Structure formats: structure tokens, C-alpha cells
Amino acid sequence: MLxxxxxxxxxxTRRSILAHLARGDKCVxxxxxxxxxxxxxxxxxxxxxxxxxLLRRRRYGRVHEMRLDAKPLQEAAQWVEEYRKFWQGSLDxxxxxxxxxxxxxxxxxxx
Amino acid sequence: MLxxxxxxxxxxTRRSILAHLARGDKCVxxxxxxxxxxxxxxxxxxxxxxxxxLLRRRRYGRVHEMRLDAKPLQEAAQWVEEYRKFWQGSLDxxxxxxxxxxxxxxxxxxx
DNA sequence: GTATTACTTAACCAGATGGTTAAGTATTCT
DNA sequence: AGAATACTTAACCATCTGGTTAAGTAATAC
Numbered sequence: 001m002l003x004x005x006x007x008x009x010x011x012x013t014r015r016s017i018l019a020h021l022a023r024g025d026k027c028v029x030x031x032x033x034x035x036x037x038x039x040x041x042x043x044x045x046x047x048x049x050x051x052x053x054l055l056r057r058r059r060y061g062r063v064h065e066m067r068l069d070a071k072p073l074q075e076a077a078q079w080v081e082e083y084r085k086f087w088q089g090s091l092d093x094x095x096x097x098x099x100x101x102x103x104x105x106x107x108x109x110x111x
Numbered sequence: 112m113l114x115x116x117x118x119x120x121x122x123x124t125r126r127s128i129l130a131h132l133a134r135g136d137k138c139v140x141x142x143x144x145x146x147x148x149x150x151x152x153x154x155x156x157x158x159x160x161x162x163x164x165l166l167r168r169r170r171y172g173r174v175h176e177m178r179l180d181a182k183p184l185q186e187a188a189q190w191v192e193e194y195r196k197f198w199q200g201s202l203d204x205x206x207x208x209x210x211x212x213x214x215x216x217x218x219x220x221x222x
Numbered sequence: 223g224t225a226t227t228a229c230t231t232a233a234c235c236a237g238a239t240g241g242t243t244a245a246g247t248a249t250t251c252t
Numbered sequence: 253a254g255a256a257t258a259c260t261t262a263a264c265c266a267t268c269t270g271g272t273t274a275a276g277t278a279a280t281a282c
Contacts, residue, residue: 006117011240040241040242062247062248063259071198079126080191138229140228152270173227173229
């Protein structure tokens with residue numbers, strides 16, 4: 001699922017759509033308006049988000065209303081959190097990095 | 112930058128590479144070994160990660176040693192965190208959702 | 223100097239992505 | 253019934269992606 005989640009988030013239009021949905025449920029035309037592209041293009045983005053589980057679709061007659069579902073982001077957040085120690089520890093590791101840099105390059109151990 | 116970061120994370124091979132690097136710097140062949148694909152394929156993945164700023168490359172003679180750089184993940188984490196309230200509040204919103212579901216569908220206000 | 227190692231680059235391929243326009247389907251309005 | 257609205261689906265296109273094999277480059281080993 002992480003594949004689809006991250007892939008969905010990689011597109012700025014889709015992140016924008018999620019941002020709009022975070023402020024309330026909206027239908028397709030309403031979501032399309034701020035984005036300078038055709039309705040079918042938006043429709044495709046919505047399907048990608050839907051397949052990624054990031055939104056739910058409800059039909060009221062001819063209107064499709066979208067609702068944000070942030071659950072898949074939990075898994076993504078957990079994954080990313082795993083790596084937080086690395087940017088936290090970045091100062092120490094920067095020192096280590098610079099130290100290595102001053103060393104002769106050839107005779108390096110392949111640890 | 113979020114585009115490239117999320118796109119980089121959308122591939123399982125690349126996430127695996129990052130996981131390996133989290134346990135220590137490694138060269139290309141070493142990173143390639145556990146992944147059932149050719150060296151050029153891995154090389155491409157590394158370039159994607161590098162362009163996304165998720166790793167740094169250092170050359171020691173013919174060996175290219177990769178080091179994880181998790182800084183770009185900070186921005187990604189911040190983005191995802193914005194949406195945490197939505198899965199936290201999901202129970203309340205589920206109730207609201209079910210309530211709507213019992214309503215007649217036709218005469219719905221386009222809020 | 224030759225062979226081996228550790229890579230990258232190039233050329234290619236199939237399939238996915240992100241957009242388009244045109245046409246189709248329901249639903250609501252008059 | 254007919255027109256307008258809110259979509260989706262279909263067909264198409266260019267570009268990107270993720271893989272391949274083959275060839276090239278640079279450094280180390282013998």
C-alpha cells in the first residue's frame with residue numbers, strides 16, 4: 001500500500017486536492033475549479049487518490065462528493081518516522097563526514 | 112522537492128535501499144546484492160534517490176559509497192503530519208458519515 | 223601490461239502517467 | 253420532452269519509469 005500512497009502524494013495537483021478536502025468534503029467540479037486542467041484530468045487524479053485509499057466517493061444523484069480519508073497516511077508517517085533519527089543525528093554524522101574527507105582517498109577500508 | 116521525495120519513496124526497491132543505508136554506508140554492488148535485478152537498474156535507483164537528496168555519494172577510487180541523508184524526509188513528514196488530525200478524528204467523522212447515509216439522497220444541499 | 227573489479231552510459235523496450243478532446247450516461251431543471 | 257449539469261469513459265498522445273543487455277571508463281590486482 002505504501003507504493004500507491006507515496007505515488008499518489010508525488011503529484012502536486014493531488015496534494016492540492018487533498019488540501020482542499022481537508023477543509024471539507026467537495027464535489028468534482030468544485031475540486032477541479034482551482035486547477036488549470038480539464039475535468040477528465042481531475043477525474044483521473046481522483047481515481048488515483050481513491051485507489052490509494054486517500055479519499056472516499058459518495059454519490060448524491062449526479063454529484064460525486066469526495067471525502068478525505070487520511071488513514072493510509074498513517075502507514076506512510078510511520079515509515080518516514082523510522083528515519084527521523086537520521087536527521088536528528090545529522091550534526092554528529094556531519095562531523096564524521098568531514099573527518100573522512102581529509103583522509104587520503106585510496107587506502108580506504110571497505111567496511 | 113516534495114514531488115521528487117514522494118516519487119522516490121513510491122518504489123519498494125528504493126525504500127529497501129534506504130533501509131539498508133540506515134544500517135550503515137554501503138557501496139553500489141553491496142546495495143545491489145539483495146535486489147534481484149541488474150547493476151544498471153540499481154544504479155538508476157540510486158540516481159533517483161540522489162536527485163531527491165535522500166543520499167549522498169562519495170567516491171573512493173572506483174568504489175561509490177552511499178550515505179543516507181534523511182533531511183528531505185523532514186519536509187515529507189511535516190506534510191503528512193498536517194493530516195494526522197484526520198485519522199485521529201476519524202471516529203467522530205465516521206459517525207457523521209453514517210448519519211448522512213440514512214438521509215434521503217436527492218434533496219441534498221450543495222454546501 | 224593485462225585482467226579483474228566497480229561502476230556508468232547508451233540504446234532499447236514495455237508499460238505507466240498526466241494531459242488532451244470527443245462522446246456517452248445519468249440526473250436535474252424548465 | 254428537451255436542455256443543461258455533473259460527471260465518466262474512450263481514444264489518443266508525449267513523456268516518464270523501471271527494467272534489460274551491451275559497451276565504455278576508471279581503478280585495483282596480478
